[in-house]
């Protein structure tokens with residue numbers, strides 16, 4: 001099949017809900033991909049932070065194959081080993097106490113919202129169900145997580161949206177206090193706002209916010225769908241912020257490319273959702289769990305520590321380019337935002353980079369880079385070379 005044939009087939013039979021780049025990806029190894037036509041592409045996207053261990057990893061592929069041959073699915077009404085082993089690994093490495101598995105980021109955040117409301121209902125009764133989120137946040141595309149998302153552009157068309165959310169400014173404790181009140185049960189936030197433009201929250205603000213939460217018994221809910229699983233240079237970003245949240249969602253990178261999400265809770269929250277109050281048909285299915293166990297085995301402490309160095313190396317490389325179109329960088333680990341200067345648009349720059357063999361993402365007004373965490377120096381250098389050629 002040629003690229004033009006594939007494109008025509010896609011347009012003929014799929015809902016065109018995505019603004020796609022003009023390239024079809026065929027296969028990959030490490031952080032290098034090849035297009036349908038055989039062109040080499042350096043990947044600074046990981047499929048939006050999902051392919052945390054890159055492409056074509058044999059340990060990952062074998063774990064999926066072997067689990068599929070043993071037991072592909074068996075509902076959550078029965079015990080199975082991969083589910084329990086993955087839960088243990090996640091709890092031990094995060095310092096959290098218990099986990100619930102679902103299938104996606106939005107679904108994981110829905111779980112956080114249900115958890116907070118039931119925690120509050122059980123303890124205080126009705127009238128305490130509002131959740132504070134931050135302006136410029138992104139929490140998903142279900143009706144409730146769209147409502148939780150603090151950006152007006154997402155609050156269109158799909159009326160009615162949900163009750164029970166208010167928005168405060170990031171890095172502004174006064175704004176949190178203003179929006180707080182007797183009706184609040186939780187605060188939900190990303191520690192590095194991803195879709196909003198790769199904006200890390202101030203550590204001081206986060207620590208003070210955590211204190212306010214514990215003072216008022218608001219649950220501190222951290223959305224680590226994008227920042228989790230090593231992306232920022234620790235298994236979870238909260239581990240670098242010096243806080244222990246009440247609950248943390250994860251998804252994108254957890255199973256290295258298979259669909260999986262979920263949330264971890266602390267001791268206070270582990271019994272809030274009992275039998276019958278929450279569930280998922282596919283959540284934590286044996287194949288995704290086996291894949292996630294392989295991902296966490298590959299992403300050992302040393303590999304995750306190297307993420308910080310790789311991030312610093314890439315940012316330094318980008319900062320040292322002499323270019324008219326891009327400005328400074330920001331972020332944590334291998335979650336990097338690049339400012340796009342006035343007179344240029346991130347969409348056009350990204351399309352140009354992709355055309356020249358470097359896959360990148362956009363976020364807010366800037367470019368967003370989320371390379372596989374296992375990317376090599378050689379691959380980073382190839383990517384930087386393409387950036388230099390295109391942007392100069």
Ligand SMILES: *Cc1c(COP(=O)(O)O)cnc(C)c1O
Pocket residue numbers: 103104105106107109138139140141190194195223224225226227251252
């Ligand atoms: C991607 C993302 C989501 C949504 O995840 P899906 O798997 O697409 O539902 C939620 N929160 C954050 C921070 C994300 O980056």
